Amino acid sequence: RALSDEHSSIDASPSSLGATGLLSLPWEMVTHIASHLPAQCVITVLPKVCHALSNVGKDNTAWQIRARRLTGSRAIFPVGPKEDFDWPTACLEMEQGLAWKDRRWPLECITLPSDHIAQINTVLLVGGEGKFCATGSRDWNVQLWNLEAGPSGALVHTLGGQGHFSTHKGWVWCLASQGPLLASGGFDSTVRLWDLPTGGAERGTIKTDAPVLCLSFQDNMLLAGTFDRKVTMYDPRVAEPLVKSLHLHGNAVMCLAADDRYIISGSKDCTVAVYDCRVGKGLKKIRLKTYPLSMSYSGSEVWAGDNKGMLHTFSMQAGVLKPLSQFDVGHTAMVTGIHRSPGSLYTCSVDRTVKVHIPCSPPRTLCTLQQQTGVNGVSKAGVLAVASGETCIEVWRPRK
Structure with missing residues (x-):
């Protein structure tokens, strides 16, 4: 393999610097040996050994070869x-994901002792790497859980304002968080704000014109997609939070994702729309044959799950949303949740399954978790939380 200039000048011939042992070998042999080490070791351990070995993890060609080995040629x-x-x-995430396929199970599954009395619609991991979990239910309540308390987690609080018997006055349908702030959206046409560091103290209420179906935070902006076809922008820091309402669709807005410039929304009108916040106008709209229910956007990739069980992928560059592919990964009903990161993809469906994939084309499905009833949501942040069953939350976390 051709060497980079950096490797040629610094590390290709460690023996010329009087090195011994591993560093006396040609650089090609060093990188070949490193390619058989776990990615976790290359990223976190080798840089602590010496400066020369820290450069192993800077070789993108080596990482691409490793990725090809993991995804298949x-x-x-x-x-x-x-x-x-x-x-x-x-590569790190793909190697960690293989634990699902190989059933090595460095994970344990706990079931939260749910206090909900109706179906759980949404689940969200908050407060860092899997420390807390919020759940929203058709019993009108949002509950906050400490996953590190005891062997099976513990209920911290059922969120609610003073004098209120429930969190909302209708079904709780969606959750979003940023920093210390948690937002819950409900069929009572409100978004309620909660302070996580204080255990869920009430921070305010935003009234909307219709039931809230999806939420997303971006910087200090809260985005809400509602049944009345609108995407609305709010600044929760001010007394009058309404910033702007966007009319991008002809039917209910089912899912949202955003970065610091663009808002991407999916609707029951079978379209995906892009809005440029800096320019203040809608951009290209893509029409599908089905409608998206869930969406994950990071880097330059957008993944969406639709009402027929299919996955759709798009690239997002300079405001241009480009359809790439659609995939059948085995879901037989609507995809209610999706989470994609550089090396992992999690999907869930009302077909009673949660699937773990590598996000390549086509996706490589590593594991299918069978559930007793339909799955309404999935959240991934260090641990995996699944809203499964009528009142059940399962959490997959590293075994202690």
Whole structure:
């Protein structure tokens, strides 16, 4: 393999610097040996050994070869643009994901002792790497859980304002968080705000014109997609939070995702729309044959799950949303939740399954978790939380 200039000048011939042992070998042999080490070791351990070995993890070609070995030679990876792609993180996540396939199970599954009395619609991990979990239910309540308390977690609080018997006055349908703030959206046409560091103290209420179906935070902006076809922008820091209402669709807005410039929304009118916040106008709209229910956007890739069980992928560059592919990964009903990161993909469906994949084209499905009833939501942040069953939350976390 051709050497980079950096490797040629610094590390290709460690023996010329009087090195012994491993560093006396040609650089090609050093990188070949490193390619058989776990990605976690290359990223976190080798840089602590010496400066020369720290450069092993800077070789993108080596990471791409490793990724190809993990995805299979016929798969396309990444699905979107390769510019600025985080190859080390992708390889690390793919190797961690193989634990699902090989049933090595460095994970344990706990079931939260749910206090909900009706179906759970949404689940969200908050407060860092899997420390807390919020759940929203058709019993009108949002509950906050400490996953590190006891062997099976513990209920911290059922959120609610003073004098209120429930969190909302209708079904709780969606959750979003940013920093210390948690937002819950409900069929009572409100978004309620809660302070996480104080255990869920009430921070305010935003009234909307219709039931709230999806929420997303971006910087200090809260985005709400509602049944009345609108995407609305709010600034929760001010007394009058309404910033702007966007009319991008002809039917209910089912899912949202955003970065610091663009808002991407999916609707029951079978379209995906892009709005440029800096320019203040809607951009290209893509029409599908089905409608998206869930969406995950990171880097330059957008993944969405639809009402027929299919996955759709798009690339997002300079405001241009480009359809890439659609995949059948085995879901037989609507995809209610999706989470994609550089090297992992989690999907869930009302077909009673949660699936773990590598996000290549086509996706490589590593594991299918069978559930007793339909799955309404999934959240991934260090641990995996699944809203499964009528009142059940399952959490998969590293075994202690």
